[in-house]
Amino acid sequence: xxxxxxxxxxxxxxxxxxxxxxxxxxxxxxxxxxxxxxxxxxxxxxxxxxxxxxxxxxxxxxxxxxxxxxxxxxxxxxxxxxxxxxxxxxxxxxxxxxxxxxxxxxxxxxxx
Amino acid sequence: xxxxxxxxxxxxxxxxxxxxxxxxxxxxxxxxxxxxxxxxxxxxxxxxxxxxxxxxxxxxxxxxxxxxxxxxxxxxxxxxxxxxxxxxxxxxxxxxxxxxxxxxxxxxxxx
Numbered sequence: 001x002x003x004x005x006x007x008x009x010x011x012x013x014x015x016x017x018x019x020x021x022x023x024x025x026x027x028x029x030x031x032x033x034x035x036x037x038x039x040x041x042x043x044x045x046x047x048x049x050x051x052x053x054x055x056x057x058x059x060x061x062x063x064x065x066x067x068x069x070x071x072x073x074x075x076x077x078x079x080x081x082x083x084x085x086x087x088x089x090x091x092x093x094x095x096x097x098x099x100x101x102x103x104x105x106x107x108x109x110x111x112x
Numbered sequence: 113x114x115x116x117x118x119x120x121x122x123x124x125x126x127x128x129x130x131x132x133x134x135x136x137x138x139x140x141x142x143x144x145x146x147x148x149x150x151x152x153x154x155x156x157x158x159x160x161x162x163x164x165x166x167x168x169x170x171x172x173x174x175x176x177x178x179x180x181x182x183x184x185x186x187x188x189x190x191x192x193x194x195x196x197x198x199x200x201x202x203x204x205x206x207x208x209x210x211x212x213x214x215x216x217x218x219x220x221x222x223x
Contacts, residue, residue, distance in 0.1 A: 106155060
C-alpha cells in the first residue's frame with residue numbers, strides 16, 4: 001500500500017516552460033488536494049477535487065491548472081512557469097465524508 | 113473564509129519540559145482541528161486531531177484542547193524529547209472539504 005505518491009520528486013525549470021506534476025493515491029479516496037509550501041507561510045491550497053471529474057479553486061490558484069480524469073490521479077499543471085512558483089508542492093488525499101488527510105512526499109520545484 | 117493564526121513561530125525548550133502551541137480560528141462553523149508534524153525535508157504527518165464536539169483529546173505525551181467559545185485550540189506536548197523537534201502545523205476545517213493551515217511553529221528541544 002503506497003498511499004499518496006508524487007512524481008517527480010525534484011525538478012528544475014526555466015521561466016516559461018511548462019510541466020505537469022502527478023499525484024496518485026491507492027486508498028480509493030474521494031478528496032484530493034494540491035498545496036504549495038513556502039518558508040514562513042505554511043501550506044496554502046492551490047486546487048482541490050471532491051471526486052472524479054471535479055476540480056475547484058483553493059487559496060492560490062493563479063498560474064496553475066488541474067485535472068482529475070481518474071479517481072486515483074490528480075494532476076497539477078504549470079502552463080508557463082514563473083520564478084514565483086518555486087516552492088515545495090504537496091499532494092494530499094482523504095476519504096469522504098470524514099477522515100484524516102494523508103500527504104505525499106512532496107515535489108521540490110525550482111524555476112530559474 | 114476561514115483564517116487560522118498560530119503562535120509562537122519558534123519555541124525552544126529543554127528536554128523534559130512541556131511545550132504548548134496555540135491556534136485561533138475565525139469561522140465558528142469549523143468542526144475539525146488536526147495537528148501535523150513535519151520533520152525537515154519530509155511530508156506533514158498527522159499526530160492528533162479533535163472534532164468540535166470534544167473538548168480535549170490525549171494520546172500518550174500529546175494532547176489537544178479546544179475552546180469553541182473563544183475559537184482557539186492548543187497542542188500540548190509533555191516530557192519533550194529531542195525527536196519532538198520539528199515544525200508543527202495546526203489546521204481547521206469548515207464543512208467537509210478544505211483544511212486551512214496555520215503558518216507553523218518550529219519546536220526545538222535541546223538535550
